[in-house]
Amino acid sequence: MADVLTAQAVRDELGGLAEWSGDPTGISRTVEFGSFPAAVAVVDRVAEVAEELDHHPDIDIRWRTLTFRCVTHSSGGVTHRDVALARRIDEIVRSVR
Numbered sequence: 584m585a586d587v588l589t590a591q592a593v594r595d596e597l598g599g600l601a602e603w604s605g606d607p608t609g610i611s612r613t614v615e616f617g618s619f620p621a622a623v624a625v626v627d628r629v630a631e632v633a634e635e636l637d638h639h640p641d642i643d644i645r646w647r648t649l650t651f652r653c654v655t656h657s658s659g660g661v662t663h664r665d666v667a668l669a670r671r672i673d674e675i676v677r678s679v680r
């Protein structure tokens with residue numbers, strides 16, 4: 584099981600994840616797309632990455648706005664796996680904007 588990052592370590596990692604906020608209980612990013620289908624297409628691409636990493640974000644879909652929350656459920660907090668997933672989500676968001 585991956586180690587939960589300390590509050591300071593999460594703050595340090597968030598320094599490199601400008602769009603994300605959070606603490607050792609979870610990190611999240613909200614992003615609005617041009618339409619509901621565009622948002623769902625992003626969810627589909629994130630699903631592929633999540634399967635590849637075997638690590639899955641919590642995703643809230645509200646019309647064309649998505650909120651991604653990354654936390655390692657089995658560890659009970661944020662781990663390096665969540666930081667890696669957040670970076671991959673950012674890559675996907677960048678690629679569609």
Ligand SMILES: C[C@H](O)[C@H](O)[C@H]1CNC2=NC(N)=NC(=O)C2=N1
Pocket residue numbers: 637638639640653654655656657658
């Ligand atoms: C068996 C498999 O590795 C686990 O169920 C994985 C799948 N994806 C996961 N994703 C997240 N975010 N937390 C987990 O604990 C987790 N567990």
